[in-house]
């Protein structure tokens with residue numbers, strides 16, 4: 001399987017541990033990632049205050065992948081949402097499509113509506129399948145206690161995300177974690193939004209949402225919280241460092257990217273999946289996979 | 291299409307005030323001033339001008355939970371987004387974060403400010419680290435992003451230089 005790999009902004013700049021582990025896992029599962037060249041911001045943050053800018057940016061990236069003739073895979077909930085939403089809108093609305101295509105002409109691009117956009121957990125779940133992934137698992141993670149956080153934009157609005165998962169209580173990430181045999185706990189604030197979007201709009205809201213989750217999780221003493229989005233990851237990792245310096249609150253909940261966990265289960269070392277770059281160290285896990 | 295028509299298209303008037311949205315909203319749990327049900331009600335009773343000036347309008351964290359659960363399929367989150375866009379257009383509230391974002395994207399093609407940080411391009415340090423890890427150098431087309439930002443005039447809107455959209 002060959003896919004256009006849309007990196008987005010935050011991952012290449014800030015989260016090499018995520019990118020590294022995802023690339024390795026895909027390689028092992030026989031998926032060829034073709035890095036998209038000449039890409040730009042997916043437009044997601046512009047959806048908050050300027051729809052036209054959002055749509056043009058998303059359409060440009062979509063048309064790039066169409067030219068390559070490849071479906072898009074991304075590691076970010078925001079990118080997946082922005083591109084999938086624009087893809088659906090432009091496939092359905094011929095007037096908007098014409099407008100956008102008029103603009104794309106000068107780059108030699110056209111939105112035709114020939115491809116799909118998927119978050120990588122959807123590729124893992126639907127296109128590779130749990131059975132095939134299981135065949136590649138060589139080490140069980142049964143001695144570790146993990147918690148999952150799916151996040152919002154990869155499942156909601158379900159209308160744009162093709163109802164891939166339950167939009168209120170998503171379960172696909174749990175299924176993907178469970179095949180590693182880790183002790184995946186249930187917790188009260190499991191489906192609580194990370195609050196990253198509120199950064200710079202209402203910091204109190206953002207911090208309070210973060211704090212609720214961390215308070216809850218610290219009770220469970222998990223070895224790591226598993227995320228699938230750079231924004232959620234940073235909100236929980238950098239956010240905890242902020243809670244520590246600003247409010248002297250220490251929760252010490254290590255945060256990891258799902259492909260790091262899957263990579264370990266597939267026989268990779270802690271270093272190979274970039275766990276040395278996580279800022280709140282999942283000590284027990286690193287120790288076991290030296 | 292003006293903002294009132296846009297809100298109608300997002301089924302503002304379908305709301306029957308059941309309160310499911312507020313009951314499901316994570317922000318309403320941490321900030322008692324925030325109440326999406328009331329926001330929807332006030333938007334149609336008192337009009338857009340009234341809600342555009344409310345500070346609570348900006349408390350929403352865009353989780354889309356309310357919209358998913360609304361029995362009347364009111365596009366609540368999208369209504370809030372349309373109101374944000376209108377407030378920015380009219381210069382009622384222009385969050386600095388948006389200005390930084392638009393500038394970063396115009397000058398670098400991307401924005402890395404997901405955690406309230408500055409939007410910067412991939413610095414030499416990052417590129418070196420990527421090389422060490424065997425990660426390829428991303429090829430970003432800054433000119434196109436700049437083109438888009440210029441074509442929509444979003445920077446002028448954010449800097450209050452455009453009167454477009456004002457009623």
Ligand code: SF4
Nearest residue numbers: 305306308309311360
């Ligand atoms: S859930 Fe829907 S119908 Fe109920 S109050 Fe909220 S917007 Fe109105």
Ligand code: SF4
Nearest residue numbers: 315350351353354356
């Ligand atoms: S989208 Fe906004 S209003 Fe709706 S539930 Fe989430 S935070 Fe609340």
